[in-house]
Amino acid sequence: MSEAQNTMLSGTLIRGIGSFYTARTPDGQEYTLRAKKKFRRLSLTPLTGDEVIFSPGSGEEHGWVEEILPRRSVLIRPPAANVTNLCLVLAPVPEPDYLLIDRLMVQAAGQGMKVTMIVTKLDLDPGFRDRIEDIYKTASVRVIGVSSRTGEGLQDVREAMRGGICCLAGQSGVGKSTLLNHLFGLDLETGDISEKIQRGKNTTRRTELFTSGDVRVLDSAGFSQLEMEEVMDPVLLKDLYPDFAPYEGTCRFYPCLHDREPGCKVAEACREGKIHPDRLERYRQLLGEVRDTWKTRYS
Numbered sequence: 001m002s003e004a005q006n007t008m009l010s011g012t013l014i015r016g017i018g019s020f021y022t023a024r025t026p027d028g029q030e031y032t033l034r035a036k037k038k039f040r041r042l043s044l045t046p047l048t049g050d051e052v053i054f055s056p057g058s059g060e061e062h063g064w065v066e067e068i069l070p071r072r073s074v075l076i077r078p079p080a081a082n083v084t085n086l087c088l089v090l091a092p093v094p095e096p097d098y099l100l101i102d103r104l105m106v107q108a109a110g111q112g113m114k115v116t117m118i119v120t121k122l123d124l125d126p127g128f129r130d131r132i133e134d135i136y137k138t139a140s141v142r143v144i145g146v147s148s149r150t151g152e153g154l155q156d157v158r159e160a161m162r163g164g165i166c167c168l169a170g171q172s173g174v175g176k177s178t179l180l181n182h183l184f185g186l187d188l189e190t191g192d193i194s195e196k197i198q199r200g201k202n203t204t205r206r207t208e209l210f211t212s213g214d215v216r217v218l219d220s221a222g223f224s225q226l227e228m229e230e231v232m233d234p235v236l237l238k239d240l241y242p243d244f245a246p247y248e249g250t251c252r253f254y255p256c257l258h259d260r261e262p263g264c265k266v267a268e269a270c271r272e273g274k275i276h277p278d279r280l281e282r283y284r285q286l287l288g289e290v291r292d293t294w295k296t297r298y299s
């Protein structure tokens with residue numbers, strides 16, 4: 001044992017393919033690893049972004065993930081650990097699924113992550129970024145417009161990604177991999193949208209961590225569904241909406257779930273145009289889902 005401990009290294013998991021993981025050490029060396037059986041017993045799956053202690057193996061022989069260090073955060077979709085800045089990528093095409101975006105924002109807020117919105121393909125619709133900003137103006141997110149075609153906004157995106165671990169998340173075809181190619185001179189595979197629709201599949205298949213200077217960013221497979229898996233007391237959902245924070249405690253009822261209670265100040269703010277009505281409407285939809293899961297939590 002003591003011999004093995006002498007050779008232990010620490011690093012970050014940058015990708016996983018099947019049951020093989022790649023760890024990168026701080027000096028940039030990469031190692032192929034498998035996870036020890038004990039992780040299966042613990043129902044713990046190594047995730048891209050995990051900080052691990054590993055035994056490196058020798059020669060052609062793969063090494064072993066020995067320990068997974070405590071995680072700062074865990075994302076279910078895309079699967080990733082230790083993300084600090086969730087970068088939601090959306091575009092005029094394919095048309096955004098706003099409910100999916102709001103779900104991701106709730107997931108991020110629940111994990112204490114910062115959210116950055118990256119609106120791509122500005123060249124196709126220059127006004128689109130402003131429309132997104134109008135919807136999310138009260139949601140404590142920075143909205144950055146970018147075009148990988150013209151290069152507009154790339155510098156802002158790079159700035160916003162500095163420090164921590166960023167994760168690009170969003171529907172298939174919004175331009176996540178294209179953006180990383182342009183930002184960091186990578187050569188990731190990208191796919192034509194019409195082909196994606198025809199083939200009904202994603203171009204990027206896995207979550208992978210890239211490092212460039214002080215930017216660490218995960219590319220991930222696009223997805224179109226995310227259930228509210230967690231069982232949560234419905235009264236807690238509103239606390240994951242920065243939009244409502246200024247009105248908390250001012251409604252006629254306490255607690256007020258801002259659902260359709262009389263004298264609700266959030267509803268009033270919405271009528272006055274201070275909160276975008278779609279944002280409140282989708283909150284109520286998610287609240288319905290959270291309530292349903294909560295009701296059946298013991299069955």
Ligand SMILES: Nc1nc2c(ncn2[C@@H]2O[C@H](COP(=O)(O)OP(=O)(O)OP(=O)(O)O)[C@@H](O)[C@H]2O)c(=O)[nH]1
Binds near residue numbers: 196
């Ligand atoms: N006009 C325009 N097209 C873009 C831009 N960025 C990406 N695209 C195109 O959008 C399509 C999809 O890009 P990808 O980078 O593969 O999208 P993705 O989000 O990585 O998709 P998945 O890997 O399937 O999740 C490609 O045809 C890109 O050329 C942009 O800024 N402007």
Ligand SMILES: [Mg+2]
Binds near residue numbers: 221
């Ligand atoms: Mg991709």
Ligand SMILES: [Zn+2]
Binds near residue numbers: 256266
């Ligand atoms: Zn209220």
